[in-house]
Amino acid sequence: MKEATKIFDRLVQERRSVRIYDQEAPFDDEAVQRSIERAVLAPNSSNMQLWEFYRVKSDEAKKQVAWMCMNQKAAKTARELVVVVARRDLxxxxxxxxxxxxxxxxxxxxxxxxxxxxxxxxxxxxxxxxxxxxxxxxxxxxxxxxxxxxxxxxxxxxNRTDIRISVHKSAALAAQNFMMSMKAEGYDTCPMEGMDSLRIKRFLRLPRKAEIVMVIGCGPSAEGGIYSERFRIPNEEVIFRV
Ligand SMILES: Cc1cc2nc3c(=O)[nH]c(=O)nc-3n(C[C@H](O)[C@H](O)[C@H](O)COP(=O)(O)O)c2cc1C
Structure with missing residues (x-):
């Protein structure tokens, strides 16, 4: 296996959705900036780049957004939250x-x-x-x-729904780039759609047509941050050769 393949495979295998983050471990928040800058290199429909990324960093803002994420631990304990926004309107x-x-x-x-x-x-x-x-x-x-x-x-x-889906697809690819990059930086993430998108939109002062794609909690994992062994449907049930 090529070196790059080995490294990529390791990152993919090791990336897990982490629900509890360590509050004391060192966290270089510049890694978030670098990862967003890698996120925007994701493929996207017509290269229209109809996305935005909001870094929620202050304790007060994090507390509010975590509340809007139904107080999920992945949000409450995250060292930083990144909100991925679809901007069809732009x-x-x-x-x-x-x-x-x-x-x-x-x-x-x-x-x-x-x-x-x-x-x-x-x-x-x-x-x-x-x-x-x-x-x-x-x-x-x-x-x-x-x-x-x-x-x-x-x-x-x-139609409008198709376009919305298209914009979300591209933003989701960027989100995956972001999470993989965070893993490469030595940190963990948890994508969340269990959140009050309307409140988050208002909180970020976004216009009506902007849509929240997901909120991503990030930071260094705490012990027990991964809830269970990874489970996937057997490959034969989801991969087909035509
Ligand atoms: C679009 C999307 C929304 C998700 N929403 C949540 C969420 O609200 N809360 C949560 O704890 N995990 C959420 N997850 C994480 C999934 O539960 C997780 O990716 C899945 O169980 C597979 O586990 P793994 O990421 O560790 O491989 C979400 C994942 C995606 C892609």
Whole structure:
């Protein structure tokens, strides 16, 4: 096995959801910053990066957010909490940045690649992310996809729920990067969706369309921080060769 494979395998095997954190062990909170910076390198839909990460560090803020995480031990004892937020609403802002980026990457505006990239970010992205109050545009897109899909493969996601799922998928991949990085830094994590997302949103002063993906507790594990042996469904039941 290659060295990198061995290291990666060890990290994957050793990462566990830790529910109790040590309050005394040294904790380098710069590891959290470094890990978030690695998190944002995760693959994400159209490179729109519709995510944000909020570091909850002060005792008072942690206490409040832990309460909003139903006072779970993984939150109450965490040395820091990181809130991963899906920001579907920031699509226009990201689109503008990406159009500029495409201009930089493809200085020859007439080249095929440049035109394709510009068309993607200028025309297709708004069609995908824009939605009206009743999501009629989303419904119409689904209908179009259905009829086009009768003849050839066609993307099927187009309504508001589909877009929300897409943004959450990307943010969840970033969250996994974050947790793996924390493990590599020598710390543990626990992702949590058992929380009052509405209260957390208000606490972070986020707009209505922002959505909490998960709250991640982190720090050095305390003894007994892992509740049970790891259990997974047998591989034969979940891995298929086609
Ligand atoms: C999206 C998501 C939400 C989760 N929510 C919670 C939670 O609210 N509280 C908790 O203790 N663990 C939570 N977990 C952790 C899972 O229970 C844990 O990953 C699973 O039992 C497998 O254990 P392992 O992570 O140690 O391999 C969550 C995990 C994910 C991915």
């Amino acid at each position: 699509w226009r802002k990201r689109q503008k940045v990406l159009v500029q980026e495409m201009k930089r990457v493809y200085p020859d505006a007439k080249s095929k690649q440049a035109q394709r990239a510009m068309n993607y970010y200028r025309n297709l992205i708004p069609k995908y992310y824009w939605s009206d109050w009743f999501d009629l545009w989303g419904f119409l897109k689904k209908c179009i996809y259905f009829f086009v899909g009768l003849k050839r493969p066609m993307v099927r996601h187009g």
